Amino acid sequence: MNFTNHQITDLLSLCQQGEQGAQMEVYNRYYKAMYNTSLRIVKHEAEAEDIMQESFLSAFTKLDSYKGEASFGSWLKRIVVNNSLNAYNKSKRLDETSIDDHLYKIEDDAAGVAEMDLSSVRAQEVVNAMSELKDNYRQSLSLHLIEGYDYEEMSEIMNVSYANCRTMVSRAKDSLRRILNKNEKGTYRSSI
Structure with missing residues (x-):
């Protein structure tokens, strides 16, 4: 089934039903923006990738708590920002320092x-x-x-x-x- 023309609300309904193709379509629509959001906070590419993926898993398992008061992208971004800040603060407490902290790059995200x-x-x-x-x-x-x-x-x-x-x-x-x-x-x- 081709999901590219579906509205996000239709895709989210299918995601709640466990439709993996719909989950992949939602992921493809938002992953780059969410990755870049996380990268700007944690400043480490691999960690931003992990946070982004964990945030999607969390969002898909908690879709029933999404009330539609804000756009899905905003709701998902809030999860990513919170997870990124938590990870950053945790690494800061552990006093981890990486050369990547000084060399990270920011790409424009899909949200722009x-x-x-x-x-x-x-x-x-x-x-x-x-x-x-x-x-x-x-x-x-x-x-x-x-x-x-x-x-x-x-x-x-x-x-x-x-x-x-x-x-x-x-x-x-x-x-x-x-x-x-x-x-x-x-x-x-x-x-x-």
Whole structure:
């Protein structure tokens, strides 16, 4: 059976019935965006892959808890973000450090990063500058600017107050501006 023309609600109904072809179609529609979401948080390709796959398994087993109040993609992304933050915090507690922490790359995800007027070189400069930020600043900017979460959602995800969340994003933007200005010796003025 060809599932490519099915609406996501039809596919989810089939997934709840255990239809593996429907599960594969849902996976194919969302896996790249979910992988990139996880990679931006954990900064390790293999770990992001594992988290993404575990998140899909979790989503498929808990489909009955999906109420349709948000899009399925948003619901799934929330699972991926929570799993990624948990994994990142766990590895941080274990004080694991990897060379990959300094060399990760971010690809545009299927959900899409907002179109930017910056050239791809400038976009890579911003990504590189974000990697220089403190972890909580990098995570808060990724959640806010790239993933599109609002302050209320972020404060819940990061387990901080709404005011602290806004302050953290503001300080993260300031730090990012300073890094970009330092790297460009004052010739690049960020619009962040």
